[in-house]
Amino acid sequence: MNPDYKLYHPKWYRRRIPIFWWLQRLAYTKFIFRELTSLGVLYAAILILVQVWALSQGEAFYERWLAWLSWRPVLALHALVFLALIFHLVTWFSLAPKAMVVRLGSWRVPDRVLLLAHYLAWLGATALVFWGLKGR
Amino acid sequence: MAETVTLKIRRYHPEKASEPYWQSYEVPLRREWMILDGLNYIKDHLDGTLSYRWACRMGVCGSCGMMVDGEPVLTCATYLEKLLPGPIRVEPLRGFPVIRDLVGDLDDFIGKLNKVKPWIIRREEEEKDPAEGEYLQTPQQLEEFKRYSMCINCMLCYAACPIYELEPHFLGPAAIALAQRYNMDSRDQGAIERMKELSQDEGIWACTFVGECSEVCPKDVDPAGAIQRYKLTAALEWYKSLLLPWRKQ
Numbered sequence: 599m600n601p602d603y604k605l606y607h608p609k610w611y612r613r614r615i616p617i618f619w620w621l622q623r624l625a626y627t628k629f630i631f632r633e634l635t636s637l638g639v640l641y642a643a644i645l646i647l648v649q650v651w652a653l654s655q656g657e658a659f660y661e662r663w664l665a666w667l668s669w670r671p672v673l674a675l676h677a678l679v680f681l682a683l684i685f686h687l688v689t690w691f692s693l694a695p696k697a698m699v700v701r702l703g704s705w706r707v708p709d710r711v712l713l714l715a716h717y718l719a720w721l722g723a724t725a726l727v728f729w730g731l732k733g734r
Numbered sequence: 735m736a737e738t739v740t741l742k743i744r745r746y747h748p749e750k751a752s753e754p755y756w757q758s759y760e761v762p763l764r765r766e767w768m769i770l771d772g773l774n775y776i777k778d779h780l781d782g783t784l785s786y787r788w789a790c791r792m793g794v795c796g797s798c799g800m801m802v803d804g805e806p807v808l809t810c811a812t813y814l815e816k817l818l819p820g821p822i823r824v825e826p827l828r829g830f831p832v833i834r835d836l837v838g839d840l841d842d843f844i845g846k847l848n849k850v851k852p853w854i855i856r857r858e859e860e861e862k863d864p865a866e867g868e869y870l871q872t873p874q875q876l877e878e879f880k881r882y883s884m885c886i887n888c889m890l891c892y893a894a895c896p897i898y899e900l901e902p903h904f905l906g907p908a909a910i911a912l913a914q915r916y917n918m919d920s921r922d923q924g925a926i927e928r929m930k931e932l933s934q935d936e937g938i939w940a941c942t943f944v945g946e947c948s949e950v951c952p953k954d955v956d957p958a959g960a961i962q963r964y965k966l967t968a969a970l971e972w973y974k975s976l977l978l979p980w981r982k983q
Contacts, residue, residue: 600751609748610831610839615899622804626896629944693943697962704874 632689638682691716739763739814740821741772743784746832754832757781758821761814769809769817769824770798773836786836793952796888800836801825806893806950827893840889846905847887849931850913855924875920882915882960884953891947891957903936907947907957910938914960917967933968941965 603609620626652663666672694716695709738760746754759780761772770788777784788798791810798809803823814822830838856862862869891907892898898906913932917925932938941961948958974981 600749602752603749605749608833609752610833611746611748611752611754612831613828619896619899623946625946625949626944629896629942633942693945693962696943696945696948696956696959697966699963 628689632686635682635686635689638679639686641679642683687720691720737763739772739818741769741776742821742823743773743776743836744823744825745784745835746826747783747834763814763818765815767814769800769802769807769812769814769822772814772822773809773824784836785834794886796886799827799888799890799893801828801893806890808888808890808952811952827889829892829895829899830889838889842902843887843889843892843906843909846909847912850905850909850928851924851931852909852912852916854916854919854922855927856921857923860923869921871920878920879915879918882911882918882955885912885915885955885957886953888952890950890952891955894946894950896944896946897940897942901936901940904940905931905934905937907941907961908955910941910964911955911957911960914964917964929968929971932964933971938964938968 616622620630649663652660667676691713695712698712700707700712740758741761742756742758744754745757759776761775761780764771770791773784773786773788777786786798786800786809788810789795790797793808793811796808799806800809801807801824802809802812803817806827809824824836826832826836826838830840830842833839885908887908889908891911895904895907898904910932913928916922917928938961941958943958943962945958948956951957
């Protein structure tokens with residue numbers, strides 16, 4: 599018998615949530631990983647801003663900045679950031695059709711078409727950036 | 735095929751012990767027996783003290799949801815055969831306080847469901863007299879919300895949602911999906927009233943889109959989709975109220 603138990607005073611049991619709850623299901627782990635990759639997005643955004651700032655500091659400074667960028671440990675870090683960005687993009691795009699219901703007249707645009715539109719828009723934007731760089 | 739299978743059941747008897755414990759039972763492994771049939775066998779032949787909920791035995795009432803091998807499922811719709819060789823672990827639904835054995839306390843959900851007013855709301859002046867007939871709806875208008883109306887309140891989505899367990903104030907997937915069921919009903923005029931509950935930190939904005947609620951839903955309701963769609967609606971409403979403050983809601 600449980601000495602703490604009082605008759606007619608039922609005691610509900612509430613489980614203590616383990617700190618590694620996100621390892622209990624693959625879907626939770628993927629979710630946490632997806633959330634963490636947003637740090638990669640933040641890093642990439644800051645990197646671009648710093649690059650613009652470095653450009654404004656004159657040629658010598660910018661050369662040193664480029665040298666830092668091509669330093670191997672930095673290249674390795676940026677390869678990881680790139681992978682995180684791709685993971686973030688793919689998972690983000692996969693979720694987008696859930697939030698968007700697009701109708702053309704009475705036709706509901708299927709999820710796959712919406713997904714394709716996202717990827718095409720991404721490729722289009724990337725092509726535009728490349729075209730802009732090439733034109734300079 | 736083996737003739738029996740072991741069901742390892744998470745039991746909780748507060749009068750005996752303050753912590754739950756595991757107890758194993760051997761049940762016959764019959765073709766087309768579900769987990770629920772195994773539990774009923776235990777109750778009828780092995781141990782009458784086992785407590786659990788069930789009613790219809792055909793995936794309609796939503797009473798027999800439990801964690802089976804760590805997954806939230808309807809025990810009346812999960813074959814023993816599919817989980818061989820066992821032992822098959824059966825636990826109460828995660829995220830809810832346990833009253834006894836496999837019985838959880840679902841009062842929290844019932845309270846939250848009431849908050850989102852899951853019924854058709856009409857403006858008083860636009861209420862039709864019953865003599866005037868019903869509110870008509872096209873098949874397309876029905877299609878808008880039908881998916882969300884299939885919810886059987888089985889609570890599997892709550893058990894799959896880590897946010898609900900971590901943030902107990904979160905309204906949760908089914909309550910929001912059911913709110914959307916009425917928001918999208920062409921006969922309803924209560925979307926603004928519901929927004930006060932839904933567009934809150936503990937409403938849709940607590941959802942981080944893990945997406946598991948939709949994965950485990952036995953009725954294909956897609957609560958995760960309902961929540962994300964509502965996030966878009968709520969964000970647009972917020973922008974509209976910012977840009978057009980004089981606009982009548």
